[in-house]
Amino acid sequence: xxxxxxxxxxxxxxxxxxxSLEWALILGSSxxxxxxxxxxxxxxxxxxxxxxxxxRPTDQDxxxxxxxxxxxxxxKYIPFNMNAANPDRRKDAIEKMAEAMDGSGFRxxxxxxxxxxxxxxxxxxxxxxxxxxxxxxTLDVMAHALVYWVQDxxxxxxxxxxxxxxxxxxxxxxxxxxxxxxxxxxxxxLESHIRQLAVELAPRGIxxxxxxxxxxxxxxxxxxxxxxxxxxxxxxxxxxxxLTLPTDxxxxxxxxxxxxxGADWVTGNVINVDGGEDIMG
Numbered sequence: 001x002x003x004x005x006x007x008x009x010x011x012x013x014x015x016x017x018x019x020s021l022e023w024a025l026i027l028g029s030s031x032x033x034x035x036x037x038x039x040x041x042x043x044x045x046x047x048x049x050x051x052x053x054x055x056r057p058t059d060q061d062x063x064x065x066x067x068x069x070x071x072x073x074x075x076k077y078i079p080f081n082m083n084a085a086n087p088d089r090r091k092d093a094i095e096k097m098a099e100a101m102d103g104s105g106f107r108x109x110x111x112x113x114x115x116x117x118x119x120x121x122x123x124x125x126x127x128x129x130x131x132x133x134x135x136x137x138t139l140d141v142m143a144h145a146l147v148y149w150v151q152d153x154x155x156x157x158x159x160x161x162x163x164x165x166x167x168x169x170x171x172x173x174x175x176x177x178x179x180x181x182x183x184x185x186x187x188x189x190l191e192s193h194i195r196q197l198a199v200e201l202a203p204r205g206i207x208x209x210x211x212x213x214x215x216x217x218x219x220x221x222x223x224x225x226x227x228x229x230x231x232x233x234x235x236x237x238x239x240x241x242x243l244t245l246p247t248d249x250x251x252x253x254x255x256x257x258x259x260x261x262g263a264d265w266v267t268g269n270v271i272n273v274d275g276g277e278d279i280m281g
Contacts, residue, residue, distance in 0.1 A: 017160040018105025023048045024257070025097070025109045025158075027084050027149060030055050032218035033168050033249050034112035035062030038077075039069045040250035045257045047107055048076040050097050052084050054115075061219070084113055084149070085141045091152060098156050105158045108257050111146040111167040114220035116186060118179045135182050142186035147193055150201075161205030164263065166253055167194055169210040169270060171278050179225050191270055198268030207267035211253065214244035214274030240275030249273055 024041045028034035029051030041047045049070050055061060063079070070077040078100055082089045116138030119130040146167055153159050172180050173187035191210050198208040215234035221227050234243055252273050256263040272278050 016155075016157040018101075018157055019103045020105070021107035021160065021162050022104045023050060023101055023106050023158075025050045025052070025106045025149075025153065026112065027052045027110065027145070028112035028114060029053050029066060029079070030059070030063040031061040032112065032114065032220055033213065033216070033246050034110065035066045036246035037110055037112070037250040037253050038066050040247070040254040041108060041257060042070040042073040042075040042077075044251070044254040045107070046073075046075065047257065048101075049078070050101075050106075051077065051079045052093065053079065053081060054083055055081060085137075085145045087148065090148065094152050094156050094158070098158060101158070105160050106153060106163055108253070109150065109153060109159065109163065109165045110253065111149070111165075111190070113141050113145060114168075114218075115141045116183045118183070118224060120179050121181050130182055135185075138182040139186050139189060142183065143189035143193060146190060147197070150197060159204075159206055162259070162264070163206045164257055165194070165197060165201075165206065165208040166256075167191075167208075167210045168249070169212050171212065171214075171274075173212075173270075177224070177230070194270075195268050202267060205264070207263065209256075209267060210270045211249060212270050212272045212274060212278065213249050214238060214272075214277035216244045216246060216249075218246065234277060237280045238275050238277040239280060240277075242275070244274050244277070248275075 024047040026034045026038045026049060029038050030053035038049045038051055042049055051066065055063060067077050080093045082093060117130055117134035119134055121130055123129045150165060167190050169187045169191050172184045173191055194208045194210045201208060215230055217231065231243065255261060
């Protein structure tokens with residue numbers, strides 16, 4: 001590569017850099033980890049929030065609280081009620097985000113989408129087992145969507161040096177939980193995607209890490225058959241003596257999101273934020 005070609009490449013990369021990183025994009029922003037982290041990033045890291053969720057007006061979630069607390073913190077909150085895995089909706093939404101953000105970019109991009117099948121692989125009746133459409137949907141929403149959102153926000157000039165990417169994984173990526181097979185596969189794929197993104201984005205100064213939470217009493221957990229037993233086992237095993245809370249995750253991400261936190265050199269990892277739960281076997 002000649003010097004002129006190298007200079008052109010460098011100039012193109014610099015031209016696509018956002019002028020500042022004043023926003024956070026939360027995929028799955030109306031409940032659980034995503035909603036709580038949106039609040040923490042506004043209150044503790046001073047970030048404006050773009051929230052992507054799929055909800056109905058009757059849903060009992062954190063949407064109203066997120067909106068109120070982000071705005072009370074003096075930050076902007078722009079919600080998008082959409083299927084985050086729909087490529088056309090994603091591209092249209094990113095165009096609107098870029099217009100609203102006016103040259104600024106995302107300091108944080110968080111993937112916290114929890115929508116997948118909980119069917120077993122093997123069951124007495126064929127109709128009760130997981131089908132290809134179930135598996136494909138789960139992996140697409142809970143793993144592959146991250147890659148496509150990173151690709152499109154990067155192309156739109158919304159990610160730049162200092163941006164941080166976080167995904168929510170769980171011990172299910174390497175442990176067996178009944179009826180959790182497709183979600184387990186998605187979590188394992190998500191961790192793999194993070195490692196690949198970390199390497200490919202490192203020259204741009206963008207980090208990517210998975211956050212492994214302990215068992216947390218969220219709406220997503222309550223949808224898992226036998227969740228009461230999961231909670232009981234986690235409480236007996238966790239050396240810290242309690243379940244993980246959404247605020248544990250939110251506060252940690254907000255800490256890493258602050259400039260000068262020292263997190264620029266932390267990338268490609270699965271970071272346990274679980275009070276020591278997973279190391280207990």
